[in-house]
Amino acid sequence: MKGKILSYRRGRRKQNVNQMLIEVENVTSKEDAEKLVGKKLVWETPGGREIKGELIAVHGGKGVLRAKFERNLPGQSITTFVEIEG
Template sequence: MEGKIINFRRGRRTIYNTQMVIEVKGYDKEKAKELIGKKLVWVSEGKNPKEIRGEIKTTHGNKGLLRVHFERGMPGQSLNSKVSIS
């Protein structure tokens, strides 16, 4: 299963670089609750790809978006890229 990184979790003046908001196609608010607790991996592009692992913590908003906590900070290049959910 794949998801798409939408943006960092943020406030008015603060960006939480270890937390991202992702979207999974075909999932609404109720269906997205089933994915809480699942693990996921983001793989960078390039000669030496790196993996950053994370876990789905909760839903975000009313449209079925999910909040993910990664083990370390995510680079800006990860925006609009895909993550694989297991």
Template sequence: MTTGKIIQFRRGRHTITNRHYLIEIENVDNKEKAEKFIGKEVIWTSPAGKKIIGKISGVHGNKGLVRAIFSIGLPGQALTTKVEIK
């Protein structure tokens, strides 16, 4: 199981997409390595123990970030926290 870190919401100039997040995966630093994770499941666990499940939908940029879409939006406190990637 691999771990990653939630970096930011997927956003535009005026809007934030509240179910889409950018995730930085450990030891992934280019687009080719990041493409191997497309379709994998992402699990974020809250401090209370609730699990929210998402799926990696694509690569974001050339430095190894990936986009993940979660079933429901995560709270703002989830930014910069760890996620598990199966």
């Protein structure tokens, strides 16, 4: 299953660079997204390294999820894809 990185988790004055917002294909509701919480995911750098993470919570009501990675992702990762395992 693939997901698209939308942006960092942000607020009005602060950007949380340790959490990313992920839009998963074919997931359009909060109920569908809740089933994916806890799954592992992997982002591959252009150089071929893998950064692993986990889906930790639902963000909003349209099926977007929050993910936390073992290392913070660079800004170049926004609009790229992650592979969700399982």
